[in-house]
Amino acid sequence: MGTWEHLVSTGFNQMREREVKLWDTRFFSSALASLTLDTSLGCLVPLLDPDSGLLVLAGKGERQLYCYEVVPQQPALSPVTQCVLESVLRGAALVPRQALAVMSCEVLRVLQLSDTAIVPIGYHVPRKAVEFHEDLFPDTAGCVPATDPHSWWAGDNQQVQKVSLNPACRPHPSFTSCLVPPAEPLPDTAQPAVMETPVGDADASEGFSSPPSSLTSPSTPSSLGPSLSSTSGIGTSPSLRSLQSLLGPSSKFRHAQGTVLHRDSHITNLKGLNLTTPGESDGFCANKLRVAVPLLSSGGQVAVLELRKPGRLPDTALPTLQNGAAVTDLAWDPFDPHRLAVAGEDARIRLWRVPAEGLEEVLTTPETVLTGHTEKICSLRFHPLAANVLASSSYDLTVRIWDLQAGADRLKLQGHQDQIFSLAWSPDGQQLATVCKDGRVRVYRPRSGPEPLQEGPGPKGGRGARIVWVCDGRCLLVSGFDSQSERQLLLYEAEALAGGPLAVLGLDVAPSTLLPSYDPDTGLVLLTGKGDTRVFLYELLPESPFFLECNSFTSPDPHKGLVLLPKTECDVREVELMRCLRLRQSSLEPVAFRLPRVRVRVGTWDSHAHRLLGA
Secondary structure, three states: OOOOOEEEEEEEOOOOEEEEEEEEOOEOOOOOEEEEEEEOOOOEEEEEEOOOOEEEEEEOOOOEEEEEEEEOOOOEEEEEEEEEOOOOOOEEEEOOHHHOOHHHOEEEEEEEEOOOOEEEEEEEOOOOOOOOOOOOOOOEEOOOOOOOHHHHHOOOOOOOOEEOOOHHHOOOOOOOOOOOOOOOOOOOOOOOOOOOOOHHHOOOOOOOOOOOOOOEOOOOHHHHHHHHHHHOOOOOOHHHHHHHHHHOOOOOOOOOEEEEOOHHHOEEOOOOEOOOOOOOOOOOEEOOOEEEEEEOOOOOEEEEEEOOOOEEOOOOOOOEEEOOOOEEEEEEEOOEEEEEEEEEOOOEEEEEEOOOOOOOOOEOOOOEEEEOOOOOEEEEEEOOOOOOEEEEEEOOOOEEEEEOOOOEEEEEEOOOOOOEEEEEEOOOOOOEEEEEOOOEEEEEOOOOOOOOOEEEEOOOOOOOOEEEEEOOOOEEEEEEEOOOOEEEEEEEEOOOHHHOOOEEEEEEEOOOOOEEEEEOOOOEEEEEOOOOOEEEEEEEOOOOOOEEEOOOEEOOOOOOEEEEOOHHHOOHHHOEEEEEEEEOOOEEEEEEEEOOOOOOOOOOOOOOOOOOOOO
16 A cells, blocks of 8 residues: 555455455554455456555456545545446556546546457546645655665665646646757737547546545446437537447447336235246246246245236235246246246146136146156247247257147257257247257257257357347347356357357356347347346347447346346337346336437337237
8 A cells, every 4th residue: 555554455255255455564463444345256456546545446357346445544445436347347457646637636547458448447526626636636656766776775765756746836848859840930810719629538527427426437438429429519520420430330229228117016025935946047937917936935836926916915925836846947828828837847847827817826736737858847938929839948958849739749859968058939930049058059940850950159168058039030149158257148140050159249257147138129138147236238230240238227236037028018108118027035126128218209219119919
């Protein structure tokens, strides 16, 4: 730190939680102050400014920076702000204080190294007066060395001379090249001079403040292009168009905002939820009428909640569906909102019929029981077009296609060499794609035979993966892990899997698999994992740049799952693009993703594509 008596260290505790400690070098028996952050794989890199006492904590492979104030006198590590990054952090460094914009009250600047750029991130203290504030900028160490090697070896400990950051006190050396003739003085004119400031040099403190903290952290410059068109008066100027051409294309949904709806629509007092469902399962499922949630109690019990009856649930036990074996996955029939398919560890699939008025008593006898798999079932997927057709994957390394009317399997797909992570029907229902732990992505045409039609390389990591058809069935999106356990997205051309992915996008380092929820009308995909606090939002394109990032949704507490509701549940009067259900520790809450509009006229806006009624 700025004094010789104190040190700051980062590391892990016995619970593998990341922690920061403040030490006194004279008493190493115990730390003066400690701070526990979260559980992650990467160690935090401390960046400390000794003059201001601000400590920035950066983790490689992550998308956020933590800022704390170190106060050795108390002692304490006080939180200041948290900055969410728009790209994965590969490295970070502090800029010397002499390079700060002191007239804009920039007290700290961090350079973020991403995959394709070096991004400056400035921290500003909001002040009304545009002047030099001595309380924010004490004298700092200069660039002139205090001693030489011989003197240092001899015991000299002189300190580097400090310099003032006040622009009025800085020397202004002049330089004149001998190759350039002296400029003639310009004649005085009556018109005032107009100075043009490049967009890249604009003061980053405008429009990027954080009300809860006195220290503000601006967004990264990659979001500068999209925001200018809606906030500044130069939306149609040639300079802005040239800037956007340099920054690249942006999504028309980039300003979409996720909002938790009013508490009156929440279902609360949920008890005994099974929060340890297999990674191949979404954890719960929903349709436009009700939600099915597995419970932790024995017997594979599933609670069915009515969405039209929000509020606090009673403290007494809920009526459930008793399956007799632990639940591994469950899915609602898209053409029958009262039929629920439940897969169990006993290798059986049970079909339940929920009464139209809701579940009012415990049901122990399912409508149908499907048997055929020899190992526990991984996942279930109903056919998107045909009624009574269901696909299931199992640890017996097969995918079975079931005829629910006959109560038997009609086809068994072969070719998998390891655990099947995920499967998905194509939008036209003719093909079925799978991603497997053996590192392969396969596409089948079930009505043509049990062998794969084509296959290609998948994610290298074996921790889990998901697959979904996107871009009107022309592409496949796979979420998984690379060899370094970084979560990534892979986009494939559906007709050319052998050639590998068209694009690969690295996101962050986290233990849970990203669960994609794709909206075919807008081309938007929601991505989040069990236990995450952030929901990524991207627009997918079948051509370059393939991924267009939009605003993310963040929550203060982690969620246990996120399920997309049918498009007919969206409120088009509020320019609502998507509506989801977010499962928390003891509640279920709807989240709406909307586009901000000054005036909304139903029928004139272009965000909602034509869709089939009842989709």
